[in-house]
Amino acid sequence: MAKLRIPKKPFRLALFAGAAIAAAIAGSMLLSREKAPEYQTAAVTRGDLQVTISAAGKVQPKNFVDVGAQVSGQLEQFHIAVGEKAEKGDLLAEIDETRAAAQVEADRAQLKELNASYAQQQATLELTRANAERAKMLHEADAISRAEYEATSADLKIAEARLAQLDAQKERQQSTLQANIATLEFAKIYAPLSGTIVSQAAVVGQTLNANQTTPTILRIADLSVMTIEADVSEADVLRIQKGQPAYFTTLGGGEKQWRTSVRQVLPQPEVLNDVVLYKVLLDVENPDEQLKPEMTAQVFFITGEAENAVLAPVAALRERPAREDRGGERRRERDGGRNLMAANASEPETSEDDQARVRAGAERRARRARPGMEGMRAASDANPDAERKFVLVMRNGEPQPQPVLVGVSTRAQAEILWGLSEGDVVVTNEKVSAPRIQQNNDRSRRPRGMGRRGPR
Structure with a gap:
């Protein structure tokens, strides 16, 4: 039986290829581990910066009146509809005046009755006065007794007192008549100020009861000047002062900003769910009446701003330079x-x-x-509230520490008063590559005492 022979040359080629691949992988890992760290950088720019405190608020008319009814009765008619304008003194609505008119007529009749009684008493007084004068003459002539003379004198005083009583009743009835006439006039409701009818709380035919409380039937407001009532938390209210500039936006106003200033910070807070909120009032002109009552406003109180300033990312600011740099x-x-x-x-x-x-x-x-510290001291003297920080500036591909003087800042950007120029590139963070992370993990997992092996 013939033996199967395996060619040696392809096997050797495979071995050489595997060794080359392994060497390439090891070399690339070694190079990646020794690769210099990469940095996240950002360019220094120039622009405007604004530091604000934001708060939510409501738009309300500065001057408005809730018009109510001072008499009871059925609401008969509205002369001006909601949304229409009214001048001061214009007739707004009418209430049924039947009962008030009847009361006025009754008061006038009673006043006439008192006037008649007063005239009768005047005649009686004149007669009594004449009898008293005659009795005096007779008593002086011993024609009548003293008792008869004294009786006529007493009748005269009684007649004078009765006339004075009727005169007081006439004055009282006159006052009652005037009050009821005013009540009758209250059945017609007039505009207390010039403005727009913004709401209506009653309808025609509704019976109004003004005996206990004053029922509100409509609201008239002057929409030419509006007030924004902003709710500011207790953590921010101490940084808000009267006259402080501010601006606000509305949900339907797009990017339009209304500029204004703080008119007043109300001292009494409002507590909602254990959150203490203070009302801050801001007035704004509204000639075209774009702002409507009850609109939601986002208010921004300006606490600091810089125009055409050198701006750097806040992430680039450091408290002190690196140890090797120091x-x-x-x-x-x-x-x-x-x-x-x-x-x-x-x-x-x-x-x-x-x-x-x-x-x-x-x-x-x-x-x-x-280098340049004289300039920093001069800038620091000119801006005593500025902070001293450090940044890493990329120069010739390497980060170099640079002291800076920081003015106002937001969460994203900071004003650089000294130390940087527009176009400089600063380090915001250091990128750590995956091989370096793996290398650090390997070192952290290495047991103690397992370093480089020394000579045995």
Whole structure:
């Protein structure tokens, strides 16, 4: 039986190919592990920045009146419909005036009766006065007794008192008549101010009872000036002051912004679900009446802003430079100081001009040790509220620490008062590649004591 022979040459080629692939994989992993870290960067731009406090609010007319009925009765007619304009003094509605008119007529009849009684009493008083004068003459002539004289004098006083009583009753009835006439006039409701009828709470035919409370039948408002009532949390209200600029938008207004300012911060808060909210009032002109009552407004209170400023991402700001960068900076300062001392020690005695040149060179070397810090100090003095931060600026493909002075900032961007220019590229984050992550994981899982093997 013949033996099966396997060719040796293809088998060797396969071995060589496998070894080459393994070497390539190992080389690529080694290169990827030693690859320099990548950085997430962003460019420094120029633009406007605004720091705001946002709050939700409602749009209401600044001046409005809830018109009510002061008399009871059936609502007979509306003369102006909702949405129409009315001038002050225009007739708005009428209430049935039958009972009020009847009461006025009754008061007038009673007043006439009192006037008649008053006239009768006046005549009685004149007669009583004449009898009293006659009795006095007779009593002086001893024609009548003293008792009869005193009786006529008492009748005179009684007649005068009765006339005074009727006069008081006439005044009281006159006042009652005037009050009932006013009640009759209240059956016609007039506009208390010029404005627009924005709502109607009663309908024609409805019976109104004004004996206990004043029923509201409509609301008239002046829509030329509106007030925004914004609810501000207690965490933000201390940063809002009277006269502070603000603007707001509405749901249906698109991107349109209405500019205004704070008129008043009400001191009494409103607590909703344990959340303390303060009412902040803002007025805005509304000549075209685009703003309507009860509109929802998103209010933005401006606490800081910068125009045409250098802007950098907030993610690029750091509290201090990296440790190796600070060490390099300290070494540069130390080397600069040593060079300055060596130069002063080796310098022979020279003239004043030579000494001035030496001092100037020393100052230049000191400035090179801390480049540009004079400008930062000047900017810091001009902006005492600014913060000092550091950023990493990409220069020649490498991140370099750079101190900066930060002004106003939002959650995304910050105003750079000093240290950066438009177009600079700053580091916002460092990208860690997958091989480096795997390498770090391998190192973290390696047991203690398993390092490089030394000679046995």
